[in-house]
Amino acid sequence: MKSYRNELQELLGIGLSDTKSTESVQIKERKDKPEVVERSRPVRLLTKKTFNLEDRNVDEDIAIIGVSGKYPQAKDVAEYWANLRSGKDCINEIPKDRWDYTPYYDEDKSKKGKVYSKWGGFIDGMKQFDPLFFNISPKEAELMDPQERLFLTSVYELLEDAGYTPEELRKNSSILGNVGVYVGVMYSEYQLYGAEQQSKGRPLALSSSASSIANRISYYFNLHGPSIALDTMCSSSLTAIHLACESIKNGGCNVAIAGGVNLSLHPNKYFLLSQGKFVSSNGRCESFGEGGDGYVPGEGVGSVMLKKLSQAIADGDQIYGVIKGTDVNHGGKTNGYTVPNPTSQSEVIGRVLEKTGINPRTISYVEAHGTGTSLGDPIEITGLTQAFRKYTDDRQFCAIGSAKSNIGHCESAAGIAGLTKVLMQMKHGEIAPSLHSQTLNPYIDFESTPFEVPQEVREWKRPILEIDGVSKEYPRRAGLSSFGAGGANAHVIIEEYQPFEETEVVWSNNQTPYMIILSAKNNEQLKEKARSLKDAIRSNKYTERDLPSIAYTLQIGREAMDYRLGMVVPNLDQLVDNLEVFLKGDTDIDDFYVGTTKGSNEGISILANDEDMTQIIDLWVNKGKYAKLLQFWVRGFHVDWEILYQNDKPARISLPTYPFAKEEYWIPNHEETRSSSNHKNGTVHPLVHANTSDILGQRFSSQFTGSETFFKPGIEEKEHILMNEAHIEMARIASTLYIHNEHSNLVLKDVCWNDPVTIDELSKKINIVLYEQDNEEIEWEIYSEKDMDGEEYIVCSEGTVMTRESAESEKMEWNVIKEQYPISLYAQVVEEINSNLEVNSLIDNMWTTEKRDAGGSLQLLIRLNHSIPTLDEGYQHPVVIDPSLLKSCIQAIQVYRGKEWHDAKLLSMSEAEFIADSEVPRWGVIHVQQKGHDEPNMLEVDVTFYDDLGNTVSVLKGLRYGNTN
Numbered sequence: 001m002k003s004y005r006n007e008l009q010e011l012l013g014i015g016l017s018d019t020k021s022t023e024s025v026q027i028k029e030r031k032d033k034p035e036v037v038e039r040s041r042p043v044r045l046l047t048k049k050t051f052n053l054e055d056r057n058v059d060e061d062i063a064i065i066g067v068s069g070k071y072p073q074a075k076d077v078a079e080y081w082a083n084l085r086s087g088k089d090c091i092n093e094i095p096k097d098r099w100d101y102t103p104y105y106d107e108d109k110s111k112k113g114k115v116y117s118k119w120g121g122f123i124d125g126m127k128q129f130d131p132l133f134f135n136i137s138p139k140e141a142e143l144m145d146p147q148e149r150l151f152l153t154s155v156y157e158l159l160e161d162a163g164y165t166p167e168e169l170r171k172n173s174s175i176l177g178n179v180g181v182y183v184g185v186m187y188s189e190y191q192l193y194g195a196e197q198q199s200k201g202r203p204l205a206l207s208s209s210a211s212s213i214a215n216r217i218s219y220y221f222n223l224h225g226p227s228i229a230l231d232t233m234c235s236s237s238l239t240a241i242h243l244a245c246e247s248i249k250n251g252g253c254n255v256a257i258a259g260g261v262n263l264s265l266h267p268n269k270y271f272l273l274s275q276g277k278f279v280s281s282n283g284r285c286e287s288f289g290e291g292g293d294g295y296v297p298g299e300g301v302g303s304v305m306l307k308k309l310s311q312a313i314a315d316g317d318q319i320y321g322v323i324k325g326t327d328v329n330h331g332g333k334t335n336g337y338t339v340p341n342p343t344s345q346s347e348v349i350g351r352v353l354e355k356t357g358i359n360p361r362t363i364s365y366v367e368a369h370g371t372g373t374s375l376g377d378p379i380e381i382t383g384l385t386q387a388f389r390k391y392t393d394d395r396q397f398c399a400i401g402s403a404k405s406n407i408g409h410c411e412s413a414a415g416i417a418g419l420t421k422v423l424m425q426m427k428h429g430e431i432a433p434s435l436h437s438q439t440l441n442p443y444i445d446f447e448s449t450p451f452e453v454p455q456e457v458r459e460w461k462r463p464i465l466e467i468d469g470v471s472k473e474y475p476r477r478a479g480l481s482s483f484g485a486g487g488a489n490a491h492v493i494i495e496e497y498q499p500f501e502e503t504e505v506v507w508s509n510n511q512t513p514y515m516i517i518l519s520a521k522n523n524e525q526l527k528e529k530a531r532s533l534k535d536a537i538r539s540n541k542y543t544e545r546d547l548p549s550i551a552y553t554l555q556i557g558r559e560a561m562d563y564r565l566g567m568v569v570p571n572l573d574q575l576v577d578n579l580e581v582f583l584k585g586d587t588d589i590d591d592f593y594v595g596t597t598k599g600s601n602e603g604i605s606i607l608a609n610d611e612d613m614t615q616i617i618d619l620w621v622n623k624g625k626y627a628k629l630l631q632f633w634v635r636g637f638h639v640d641w642e643i644l645y646q647n648d649k650p651a652r653i654s655l656p657t658y659p660f661a662k663e664e665y666w667i668p669n670h671e672e673t674r675s676s677s678n679h680k681n682g683t684v685h686p687l688v689h690a691n692t693s694d695i696l697g698q699r700f701s702s703q704f705t706g707s708e709t710f711f712k713p714g715i716e717e718k719e720h721i722l723m724n725e726a727h728i729e730m731a732r733i734a735s736t737l738y739i740h741n742e743h744s745n746l747v748l749k750d751v752c753w754n755d756p757v758t759i760d761e762l763s764k765k766i767n768i769v770l771y772e773q774d775n776e777e778i779e780w781e782i783y784s785e786k787d788m789d790g791e792e793y794i795v796c797s798e799g800t801v802m803t804r805e806s807a808e809s810e811k812m813e814w815n816v817i818k819e820q821y822p823i824s825l826y827a828q829v830v831e832e833i834n835s836n837l838e839v840n841s842l843i844d845n846m847w848t849t850e851k852r853d854a855g856g857s858l859q860l861l862i863r864l865n866h867s868i869p870t871l872d873e874g875y876q877h878p879v880v881i882d883p884s885l886l887k888s889c890i891q892a893i894q895v896y897r898g899k900e901w902h903d904a905k906l907l908s909m910s911e912a913e914f915i916a917d918s919e920v921p922r923w924g925v926i927h928v929q930q931k932g933h934d935e936p937n938m939l940e941v942d943v944t945f946y947d948d949l950g951n952t953v954s955v956l957k958g959l960r961y962g963n964t965n
Contacts, residue, residue: 062245062323063312063497066162068154068657069259069302069420072121072407076157076657077302081424083406084432085457090407091283091296093118097127099267109281115270119283121298121408126263129153130660132814133521134220138922139948141665145190145208148216150301151183151261153660155217158257162305162317163557163652166221169255174311180225180253181217182244183303184236184260185210186412192266193667206667217257225253231412233484234369235328236260237302238415242326242490244306254311259303260413269297276338278485280372285409287370287402288377288444288453289437295371298408302416316651319497320423324477325356331487338485340376345383348489349479350390356493358477361392363493364463365431365478366451367418370402371409372436378443380481381451388450397463400451401434415482415490422478426496429476431460513570514551515626515644517633519561520659524824526563527583528659534579536656537572544572549653555641557652562819566630567592591627595634598819618643663845664865668920684737685877686710687730688768691737698770700734704759710883714758722757722766722784724906725883727797728956731780732914733877734768735801738778744803745916749777751799751909757784767793770801777802799909806916812950814923821847821861842888858928862892864921880914881921881945881954889926889943890961904939910958918953921945937963 067077072090074080083090094101106114129149131141134156141149159166170177188208197204210229218227226247232239237260244256264270273279279294286292304320312319329348331341353360369380381400388398403421404410410417425431437453446452464473476496483489518533520526536542542550565582568591569575578589587594620628621643633639683689687710689702704711706720714721731748739746757766763785771779777800787794825846844865848858864885890904927942941959946952 060249061309061495062248062306063309063317064304064320064323064423064494065307065312065317065652066158066164066305066654067302067320067420067423068158068161069300069416070123070150070154071300071302071410071417072123072298074407075124077420077424080407080420081428081432084403084421084424085428085430087433087435087457088406089284089435090121091119091285091298092122093283094120094264094270095122098122098264101267101270104267104270107281109274109277115267115274115279116281117270117274117279117283117294117296119280119296119408120264121296121300121410122264123150123299123301125662126150126299127664127666128660128662129665130663131665132818133660137948138663138665138814139919142668142948143205143207144665145188145206145213146265146665147185147188147190147261147263147301148207148213149665150263151213151259151303152216152220154259154261154301154303155181155221155257157657158259158303158305159221160558160657161654163553163654164305165557165559167559168556170222172315174315175254177222177224178254179218179221179223180244180247180256180258181214181223181227182240182247182256182258183214183217183229184231184238184240184412184415185213185229186231186233186236186262187265187269189264189266189268190667192268197667204668213261223257225256232328232488232490233486234409234411234414235482235484235488235490236412236415237417238419238480238482238490238492239328239488241304241306241323241415241419241492242328245323245326248306248308254307256306257303258306259301259416260410261301262411262413263299263301264297273297278338284436285370285372285402285404286436287368287372287405287434288381288400288441289372289405290439290441292372292374292377292436292441294373295404296408298404298410298417300407300410300413300417302413302420304416304419316649318652318654321426322495322497324358324493324495325352326490326492327351327355328488328490331489334487337487340379340383340483341487342379342383342386344487345380345481345483345489346386349384349387349481349491352479352491352493353387353391358493359391360388360450360479361394361397362463362465362474363388363477363479364398365422365425365460365476366398366400367422367478367480368400368402369414369481369483370400370404370434372402372404374441374443377441380483381444381446381449384451384479384481385449392450395447395450396452398450398452399431399454401432401454405435405437415480415492418480418482419492419494422480422494425460426476426478426494429460431458433457513568513626514547515555515566515568515630516551516575517554517558517564517566517630519558519564521561521563522818522824523563523822525659525661526565529656530565530579530582532656532659534576534583537576542572542653546653547572547575548650550655552641552645552650553652553655555644557655560633560638562597564596564634565592565594566634568626568630591630593627593630593634595631595636597636661845663863683875685733685875686879687726688733688737692767698738699767700737701765701767702730703764704766705764706759711759714756714760716760719758719760722759723883723887724753724756724797725886727751727753727757727782728886728909728912729879729881729883730766730768730782731797731799731801732880732912734770735778735780736877738770739801739803741803743806743916745806746914747802747804748912748914749800749802749910751797751912753797753907755787755794755796757782757796758786759784760786773800804913810952812923812946812952814950817861817925817950818847821849821859823848825860842884843892846892857930858893858926860892860926860928862888862924862926864888864924880918881912885921885924885945886943886956886959889924889941889959892924892926893928893939893941904961904963906959907962908958908960909956912954912956914954915952918951919947919949921953922948923950939963 069077071080074083101118104115105118107116109116129141131138169175169179191206191208194204194206214227214229241258244258247253248256280296281293285296327348331344334341403417431454433456434453460476462473475498478494480492518529520529567578581589688700692699692701710723710726711720765785768782779800781795781798783793783796842864845863847861923946925944929940939961943956945954
């Protein structure tokens with residue numbers, strides 16, 4: 001920086017000295033600039049009214065009526081604000097679930113082919129999604145860009161935060177489905193994994209279309225306004241908000257959803273940023289601090305719902321803030337493509353001030369772009385100062401900060417992250433500290449500017465200014481800037497919403513007590529909704545005055561789903577007490593009702609179609625028979641809740657949003673193979689390496705090392721035992737190769753295990769032989785070299801095989817089958833995985849039925865995650881039943897039944913049918929029958945595996961396990 005002092009001074013238009021200057025920035029005056037306030041006068045005085053911008057007529061303001069988002073170490077905007085307020089640094093090293101950075105990382109910036117940053121701000125649960133909620137198949141979810149999935153979830157939470165259902169957006173007379181969607185997105189890296197798989201000879205195409213992020217929203221919610229994804233690099237989401245506001249003002253849409261999404265999915269981004277020397281070398285975004293040499297990439301997804309202010313007031317919407325004005329421009333040609341233009345930045349800010357009629361002296365906070373570079377931050381301060389100096393020479397009256405110092409640079413989501421920070425500051429009346437700026441950038445003379453950097457959380461006081469001798473308190477106002485690396489600039493001015501008068505709504509029908517309703521897709525999520533509402537009330541987020549709004553928002557601002565509860569309560573305390581009792585499993589509560597729309601509700605359907613029911617409902621409402629109404633509603637009866645509010649209505653209120661399922665979806669078969677690499681390059685199969693048949697008969701042989709995942713340690717040193725579960729796949733592929741009938745189902749029958757198959761350093765070969773029988777069945781036997789005595793051998797496992805004509809099996813509907821298994825065992829699965837038991841991580845989630853069958857039998861539904869070992873990579877034939885899949889089944893039983901089944905041993909199997917041309921298994925239905933008094937240590941298990949679309953992959957019957965404990 002010192003070597004370019006003169007050039008920098010000329011560019012920024014400021015003097016650079018080793019000591020801070022007390023002189024103001026010298027900027028050419030504009031002709032109509034008002035008289036400058038003398039510095040000796042009080043700072044709170046404004047200029048003369050000869051240039052009173054406040055009196056100008058302005059365009060219709062835009063209200064922000066809903067906010068949602070996820071940011072590093074924050075699952076929602078409440079946690080985001082808590083992190084900002086406490087000054088938390090949310091940057092950490094690249095987590096292992098993204099990629100292993102160690103092969104790429106070198107702190108030497110000059111090292112070619114390496115990256116010099118290993119830090120970032122990362123969203124927790126990036127892979128998590130609830131596809132069935134959105135009517136998306138799990139297989140399609142795998143192929144979707146996680147950015148699309150996250151934004152879809154975020155927008156649903158946005159609607160709930162605003163107190164609207166998708167149906168309300170379509171039927172509300174002021175909206176009528178004319179809702180625009182505008183989303184900023186910059187990177188599309190998910191598809192790079194598909195390209196990697198293709199280079200390995202595995203055809204896989206992944207979706208990373210930016211337009212699909214916006215279009216998916218319009219499609220799912222059935223919205224008919226503009227649907228646009230845009231990329232202006234780091235200013236993308238703020239530009240999206242600008243376009244949304246313009247569309248509302250011009251009549252292009254009545255309501256708009258605007259925001260951005262940004263994820264770091266692939267090391268490609270870090271290579272790109274390291275090549276251009278854009279990324280920070282120390283893992284910190286030092287916004288306005290000394291020594292910053294780049295930014296830290298951050299992740300974020302967020303959105304806001306926008307509506308004309310006048311309409312939002314009329315509709316009783318909650319209003320987080322008011323967008324007074326927006327604008328965008330470009331820096332044109334500068335000294336370099338990524339070099340910002342302070343004059344253009346100043347111009348876009350000045351245009352917003354002109355359009356809004358706001359004097360910048362009334363702006364008390366600026367959320368800056370603030371990437372934390374030694375050159376970029378001074379240029380930004382110069383542009384801001386130029387814009388403010390046209391109206392005031394007052395100094396350091398405006399706080400300036402950047403969320404990037406906490407969460408990193410969210411790139412295409414930076415604008416929505418900044419806007420959300422501003423709105424949270426307005427809501428709580430506080431300004432959060434800006435991190436890593438204790439020592440300020442020496443190339444910024446803050447004492448000569450309108451700005452100062454807050455170092456700790458403080459009250460955001462409304463400015464009191466004097467105009468022509470009249471003192472006036474101004475609302476909290478903030479400027480927000482986002483500047484794209486290629487020169488695309490955006491600026492927004494936001495103002496806190498101050499109602500004309502604070503009035504407590506009184507209903508003419510005097511509706512007390514209040515009807516509280518909750519619903520969800522399943523019973524577990526219903527409990528989670530109850531828990532989150534209880535916790536929110538317990539945290540003192542709501543007061544007794546909010547109870548009417550809570551009831552109203554839950555009635556009209558939430559979709560009615562299959563599993564429901566309703567209650568009548570007089571106050572918040574009773575509401576919390578009821579929820580606590582319900583969460584303990586008790587529903588014997590006064591005026592408390594639980595039900596489901598599933599099952600036999602024929603009577604409800606008949607009544608719903610009875611034209612006289614409308615009059616009956618009106619009668620119940622007029623007589624305050626709310627219990628009757630709730631009894632019908634929890635069983636599926638549709639209630640138009642608006643009939644309760646014929647005159648005045650409560651305002652909508654922000655409430656906890658839906659608890660989506662947290663199932664992980666990622667690239668299919670993306671992990672590297674775990675089997676020994678010396679078995680590849682044309683080998684038949686991981687468990688059957690070569691056809692070694694001779695005149696004595698049909699035989700397949702394999703050479704193993706014992707390090708393969710389907711071996712376990714033996715009793716003797718350097719001895720390894722082939723897992724019994726691996727015998728099934730070995731027999732299947734050997735039989736398939738021998739019979740050579742790809743269009744029929746293969747059936748293994750009467751399988752039994754006699755002795756373990758072992759290998760050691762001297763004997764590493766395992767064989768399987770096949771013999772044709774007179775009944776057209778084929779017998780097979782498995783043995784190892786260690787089991788041979790001359791030409792004789794000990795049969796370790798054996799069975800028969802036959803083919804069966806492939807018949808179209810019934811396709812499972814997952815929404816239906818999951819209703820049969822309503823009890824989630826996810827918590828137990830996580831606990832077992834984290835314990836010392838060797839629980840296989842293939843189990844992603846597990847559910848069971850509400851009651852055990854007669855005789856103590858057990859039924860489980862398991863969801864397999866996407867880390868199934870890719871044993872088949874590089875081989876001629878794929879693995880169909882990975883040994884770890886069956887191990888997962890017994891471990892699933894172990895989770896539910898207890899540790900005594902931890903070492904259960906597979907002894908025999910009645911039958912296993914493998915469906916021709918099937919896909920990878922992703923679900924399993926397990927039926928377990930424990931034997932009676934004669935065999936107390938025996939379990940008999942049936943397992944059916946399904947693919948993502950509900951097609952049967954394989955059916956295994958009569959798996960008999962013995963408890964070796």
